[in-house]
Amino acid sequence: MAVTTCTPTSVHNAGTVTATDSTTSAPFAFAQINGEICLVQLPSPLVPSPFIACDVRLFRHELITIFRYSHSTSFHPSDIQILEFLDERTTLYEEDKGTVFLSREAVARMQRLAALSAYSPSRHYQPAVMGFVRKAHLTAQGARPSRMARIH
Secondary structure (H helix, E strand, O other): OOOEOOOOOOEEEOOEEEOOOOOOOOOEEEEEEOOEEEEEEOOOOOOOOOOOOEEEEEEEEEEOOEEEEEEEEEEOHHHEEEEEEOOHHHEEEEOOOOEEEEOHHHHHHHHHHHHHHHOOHHHHOOOOEOOEEEHHHHHHHOOOOOOEEEOO
């Protein structure tokens, strides 16, 4: 899956890369931060350089399609990956309450992104060392509960 960093000119949406709309103020997006998929609000002009910190507002998932403002923070562009910008038609933002309502389709896309992120090979691959496997691999398969088990 292709991803973009916090830069102003590209958007990942369903496999195509297009230019962002300059009239959109503070766009919402799904982003991967520290391995987690989050709903974020990006600054109105996005960061012009990959070397400058990107300020984002993070929203926590409260109920089915409701997200509430959590906090603002800054990330280095290498620490955040914008997975998909959300269309204005899929979000309703009540700024005075700090609440974002997403369409059910947008929530379903976020859940798919989270599922793909949870099962990415880079997060789960742990090579066997000298014929041994880690306990985590064995307990998932119902094998011996010892810390290390010999591969036969």
